[in-house]
Amino acid sequence: MLFSGIPFLYLFLPLVLILYFIAPTKLKNFVLMLSSVFFYAWGERKYVIMLLLSVLFGYVFGLLIEKTRGKAASRLFLVLSVIQNLGFLCYFKYADFFIENFNAATGLSVPLLGVVLPIGISFYTFQILSYTVDVYRGDVAAQKNFVTLAAYITMFPQLIAGPIVRYSDVALQLGERTHSFEKAAVGIRRFVFGLAKKVLLANRLGEFCDIFRASDEQSVIFYWVYGIAYMLHIYFDFSGYSDMAIGLGKVFGFDFIENFNYPFISKSATEFWRRWHMSLGTWFRDYVYIPMGGNRVSFLRHVFNILTVWMLTGFWHGAEWNFVIWGLYFAIVLMLEKAFLLKLLKNSKVISRIYALVIVLISFLIFNATKLSMAWTDIRSIFGFGGLPLFSHETAVYLRGYGLTLIISAFAATPVAAHCLSKLRGKAAAAVSVCECFVLPAMFIICTAYLVDGSFNPFLYFRF
Amino acid sequence: MKKRIKSILLCTVFVLMIGILSVWFLLKGENGYSVSERRELAKFPKLDFETVMNGSFTSEFEDYCRDRFPARDSFRSVKAVSEFFIFGNTTCNGFYLHDGHIGKTEYPMNTSSLDGAAEKIKFLYDKFLSGNVENTYFSLIIDKNAFLTEGAKVLSMDYNEYEKYITEKLSFAEYISIYELLGADDFYFTDQHWKQESIVDVADKISGAMGNPISESFEKIKLDNPFYGTYYSQAALPHEPDDIYYLTNDMIESCVITSLDTGTPEKAEMYNMKNAFGRDPYEMYLCGSQAIMRIDNPNADTDKKLVVFRDSFGSSIVPLMVESYSSITLVDTRYIINSAFLGNYIDFSEFDDALFLYSTLILNNSTMMK
Known part of the structure; x- marks a missing residue:
């Protein structure tokens, strides 16, 4: 079930809110868990048992790790938990990738398993892993109540596309949380902005990208506009989803971590990764990079650590070589920045911002390629080596049609609008609040109109 | 206190808006022929173990909900007007306006x-x-x-x-x-x-x-x-x-x-x-x-x-x-x-x-x- 769908907005969500708020406090987590399982089963019937099994393993291993704390068995249970989680992930997400490459390398023809990727497996696996590792480290106490842990892992606002909320971030709120109109209003505001990002911007930008891909009249300028449109598309798609998740979390009394912080205003790739998919970046930092030694190791080991972490980051996004290359591309860029580029970039804010945007734009050409050859063609074409004309009639027509959307999107990807709004709120708080009561419902109605009369509505990050 | 009142107001507006549309949606009669779109609107999909498990029920239910939504034609107009006059698009669902x-x-x-x-x-x-x-x-x-x-x-x-x-x-x-x-x-x-x-x-x-x-x-x-x-x-x-x-x-x-x-x-x-x-x-x-x-x-x-x-x-x-x-x-x-x-x-x-x-x-x- 999609957040940006009529069944969710007008059937599932109202019903869950009614049940949740009429339920006594001690049953609220149960309602949340039950509705989340239904939410997951709506889109992924076959793997709902696997999800619950993963939760059960996480629950049991958490208890066993805590019970045997300080003993060798504790480490053993952690290892078993990691094997179980990564085993599920590898089987369902990467098995065919490994078989394909094994076949290609050996000339054998081991049959593919043809396993369908369960929705959200990369997200909930990382949540369970962070939970058992944190229990092992003694950062959090193991959750004794199965329903509470299940409510955390399966919680529908963040179950299938993040943010990757760590147990330690919401452990207290799972036990006791406050619900208030203030919190709900903040949540509604955030949800509507997220919905608008997804429906009004991301979907339109996605349409433009599809048009570009289907076009017989591509040009160099068309390629650049496509590159920018795709970059904005994936940003609004994913950050819109995160906004909706955070907003829903607020309504249910939770404070989820932020996932994006205007990544396109970054002045380097290093900064970009501090602002993009922050919950994933910090996860890899805390559970892979630092345990490997981080930067407090020899130079060669440090290089190895960086390459490993970024290769895994890329691989997390999908079982394709382009994702691995995408991760390694960032590893190299980040190392170059660390070595000397950051010092050079400090000299000019404008150049550093343009540099970061170009680096990110190229990375998304790799990211979006279905084959490595496609990525190579795209990169060559965007720099004018694809034998394409500089401009075409089709480019002009589509620029005219989607130009305003691109401008609005580019503007909305910067903090300028939010900054202006907060200034205005400071000067005329009452007027802004009254306006909000009209503007937000109007935005919601326009989004509904697009959903009622639209079929282009995929979420990109569902496939991860 | 002021903040609380503003929050209550915003929550009330949304509860009423979503509530009214949801109830209207549920009470509305079965889909029929759409004169404006010149097509039969989607009917409630077949519901049994097989259609649930193979996913056809849920995917068809999404289409059904879109078609069943109250004031569907008005919402379609809202979208078309937004496309042309807010986003400045030259087409909406392939349609364009020129010289009347x-x-x-x-x-x-x-x-x-x-x-x-x-x-x-x-x-x-x-x-x-x-x-x-x-x-x-x-x-x-x-x-x-x-x-x-x-x-x-x-x-x-x-x-x-x-x-x-x-x-x-x-x-x-x-x-x-x-x-x-x-x-x-x-x-x-x-x-x-x-x-x-x-x-x-x-x-x-x-x-x-x-x-x-x-x-x-x-x-x-x-x-x-x-x-x-x-x-x-x-x-x-x-x-x-x-x-x-x-x-x-x-x-x-x-x-x-x-x-x-x-x-x-x-x-x-x-x-x-x-x-x-x-x-x-x-x-x-x-x-x-x-x-x-x-x-x-x-x-x-x-x-x-x-x-x-x-x-x-x-x-x-x-x-x-x-x-x-x-x-x-x-x-x-x-x-x-x-x-x-x-x-x-x-x-x-x-x-x-x-x-x-x-x-x-x-x-x-x-x-x-x-």
Whole structure:
């Protein structure tokens, strides 16, 4: 079930809110868990048992790790938990990738398993892993109540596309949380902005990208506009989803971590990764990079650590070589920045911002390629080596049609609008609040109109 | 306290808005036919263990919810207006606005569709016409995009190239070009079709090319009801209606119209007044969508007989061409299961002339031609 769908907005969500708020406090987590399982089963019937099994393993291993704390068995249970989680992930997400490459390398023809990727497996696996590792480290106490842990892992606002909320971030709120109109209003505001990002911007930008891909009249300028449109598309798609998740979390009394912080205003790739998919970046930092030694190791080991972490980051996004290359591309860029580029970039804010945007734009050409050859063609074409004309009639027509959307999107990807709004709120708080009561419902109605009369509505990050 | 009141206000607005729409959604009757979209809306999907497990129930339920949503047409209008006037898009669901016209982009030229159409037409010629009729003609109706898209700044086919491509494929038929006689004004503002009152010159050109220029004059009669065309309904944009007229004279009124749609001849009308005041007034011309129709003209100048393979554009032009033929049979292969069996319903040996009269829209989407 999609957040940006009529069944969710007008059937599932109202019903869950009614049940949740009429339920006594001690049953609220149960309602949340039950509705989340239904939410997951709506889109992924076959793997709902696997999800619950993963939760059960996480629950049991958490208890066993805590019970045997300080003993060798504790480490053993952690290892078993990691094997179980990564085993599920590898089987369902990467098995065919490994078989394909094994076949290609050996000339054998081991049959593919043809396993369908369960929705959200990369997200909930990382949540369970962070939970058992944190229990092992003694950062959090193991959750004794199965329903509470299940409510955390399966919680529908963040179950299938993040943010990757760590147990330690919401452990207290799972036990006791406050619900208030203030919190709900903040949540509604955030949800509507997220919905608008997804429906009004991301979907339109996605349409433009599809048009570009289907076009017989591509040009160099068309390629650049496509590159920018795709970059904005994936940003609004994913950050819109995160906004909706955070907003829903607020309504249910939770404070989820932020996932994006205007990544396109970054002045380097290093900064970009501090602002993009922050919950994933910090996860890899805390559970892979630092345990490997981080930067407090020899130079060669440090290089190895960086390459490993970024290769895994890329691989997390999908079982394709382009994702691995995408991760390694960032590893190299980040190392170059660390070595000397950051010092050079400090000299000019404008150049550093343009540099970061170009680096990110190229990375998304790799990211979006279905084959490595496609990525190579795209990169060559965007720099004018694809034998394409500089401009075409089709480019002009589509620029005219989607130009305003691109401008609005580019503007909305910067903090300028939010900054202006907060200034205005400071000067005329009452007027802004009254306006909000009209503007937000109007935005919601326009989004509904697009959903009622639209079929282009995929979420990109569902496939991860 | 102030903040709390503002928060309560915002929460209340949303609870009421979503609550009202949700309850309305649940209480609304089952989906039926959508006049504005010219289609059956999705019905509640089959619900059993198998459909749930294979995912067909959930995916069809999403479609069902979209179709069932209350005030669906108003929401469609909200989207169309937002697309044009907020996002400055030049099209919405393929529709555009220019010079008071609602148009629908038709792009690119689909050569495989044109090849398919040419094959189907050649099949009809080889099977039924070759050796039976003396003369075979082909005329291409250029759709209104050709006259609007340049100003509207939307993508458009090269209609000269289109005309050249299809005429080369149909070289067995004598081509009658009507391109230069057409312009945007010859089409309705809210519909894809041409206006009967504007195409007398076109009818004269085609009839003349077949050796029978039109000599009769016509009386122009305006219908009382406003005409909201299919583009109006599909684009969901606020727009003024068109006026709809029909042309008649004594000879047209003396014609006997027969529908052979069911295999059994049934009396029909040149201008069907029930349809004129129905959901699509353009269907007044020759009763709208009909597979096989025959017009018998007892007062014709000759006893020649004509067969016209056509689409809906033919319904409004053929009545203007009746004076020189004692009988005109119209065939629309879109409504025939298999045109190979046409011989069971029509005696093709009786015809003197044959005319293939198709619009660029149909030939560019020829899978609907059977």
